[in-house]
Amino acid sequence: MKTGFDDPDAGRSIGRYMGFTLREVGEPKPGTARVVGTAPAADHLRAPDGGIAMGALLTFADSAAGLCGGLAALPGWVVSTNLMLRAVNRAVIGPIGFEAAVLRAGRQAIVTSVVITDSGANDALVADGVLTSAVLAPAGGPPVYDRPLVLAAPPLDPEATPHLTDFLGAATAGADSLALEITDQLRNPWGILHGGATAALVDLAGCHATGAAATTDCVLHFVSPGRVGPVTATVQNRGRRADGHLLRVEVRDQGNEDRLMAVAITTVQ
Amino acid sequence: MTSIEPSVPVVPTTTAVPFEGPYPPDRHVLRDLRLESEAGPDLTARGWIDISDALRGPTGLAHPGALATLVDAVGGGLAATAARPDWIATADLTLHLIPRPGISRVEAAGRVVRAGRTTVVLEVDLTTDRGVALGMATMTFAILPRRDGNPVIDADGARRRTTMAREGSGFTQTLEAATGLQVVDAATGSVQLPLTDYVRNTLGAVQGGMMAMTAAVAAEQALGVAAEQALGTAAGVHLDIVDLQVTYLALAKVGPVASTATILDLQPRSGTALVELTDAGSDDRVTTVARARGVRT
DSSP states (O other), X not given: OOOSTTSTTTTOHHHHHHTOEEXXXXXXXXXXXXXXXXXXXXXXXXXXXXXBXXXXXXXXXXXXXXXXXXXXXXXXXXXXXXXXXXXSOOOOOSOXXXXXXXXXXXXXXXXXXXXXXXXXXXXXXXXXXXXXXXXXXXXXOOOXXXXXXXXXXXXXXXXXXXXXXXXXXOEEEETTEEEEOOOGGGBOTTSSBOHHHHHHHHHHHHHHHHOOSOEEEEEEEEOSOOOSSXXXXXXXXXXXXXXXXXXXXXXXXXXXXXXXXXXXXXXEO | OOOOOTTOOOOOOOOOXXXXXXXXXXXXXXXXXXXXXXXXXXXXXXXXXXXXXXXBOTTSOBOHHHXXXXXXXXXXXXXXXXXXXXXXXXXXXXXXXXXXTTOOEEEEEEEEEEEOSSEEEEEEXXXXXXXXXXXXXXXEEEEEOOOTTOOOOOOOSOOXXXXXXXXXXXXXXXHHHHHTOEEEEGGGTEEXXXXXXXXXXXXXXXXXXXXXXXXXXXXXXXXXXXXXXXXXXXXXXXXXXXXXXXXXXXXXXXXXXXEEEEEEEEETTEEEEEEEEEETTTTTEEEEEEEEXXXXX
């Protein structure tokens, strides 16, 4: 697999757009890691109800926990396989803080916890989740980082920063589906669609199909990489309960023989 | 191998070893659930359990632990077939339920979403005996190198239905009582599940569905107390667990399994708890983490 690991800048577009800084904490040790981060609670990351979009929270979680898992997997690196996140309170003052830590590091998989908090509200809990990643061996070797690692994002210009929906290029593909193109800015260092972009598309598609304001809970299984595009997220509404609609969302890479990329179970309200 | 009576006191047992005889043993939760299942050559499988009064909660909903165990059993059989000749261990299980009180039978229909070199991912749809959607589940299984003692999965292409039930199988008391699960402190979600043959898996550790049940009960207890305090009532408040996100970190091989729950969120009609399960007999090793959401139905 051709990757961008020889270019330390590759796959960082989403991090820059989100404006988050990630920092490795503690002495680097094989098989474990802890990563903390911060990001502004910017307007371009907010959902129509004013809260931070679940797509943004999922991207923070995927990025922080993914980096944490990757550092623990060195000299291998990781790809996300399963992201579970429950949003508790998206009405964030900001800035947003997040912390990821390794729960289990195996030879083939790394399990990482992630906690997202509101630094502007006494570190009140915003979301809580777990990322599981598969350990792979990059063809060109692992990324080379100075340790402890710091990935800093440049300051954002609010006037020139598009809203998340526009950044993703998410467009209506039907009453129950949204689609996006896999542009270079949406690729991760592996050269495939960033897991956060997939997660954000799932969030937007669920709200689009049901008219709901936001996703509150997401279980997302990444089953194959998005390489070609367009990528379509199609929603099935499985039922209603007191806390919202229960949805199944299927994500496919139409340009790659309509290959199944991801399956998500979400709750929207 | 010993069998237990349902009312045995909670006691730690010896270190887990894989079953040498047929699995499950005569007295086992899968038999009392009267689990029926069938699998075909197309990597799909179905399973059924009856929901007797003993498996219903105070609001009439099916016990989430029973449903998680059904999902784990159907998914496990399917994943083992997909992973042949290797064996599998449950890595995660999620369960999302639509509250339907008073149902008498549940069908679980599973299908493989991805069968890779190291993992098998599958989905399970749950429906009532009237074909009404009851919820969805997903599971990930890690593929393990085959070891002596792992069951042999026959897959000759024929679709046939089998039952775990034996004469006399079935619940005469709650799932908690049958498994020996005890509530130590409801407010902190502290419960204990002994490791007995009744709840073991093929590897000799606590079965994945039983770990999910323990997490569900721990969350239900803690959320109930928290809601009671928030509402200022001593009348008792019950939140039904409708979502479970369970991540298995290590096998619980010694027991008892002990839980603690932290309330993440509490609203007038819902709440979320984070549950940690440890193997008390194995230096309190963290074996499982789970997030559980409860709603007042």
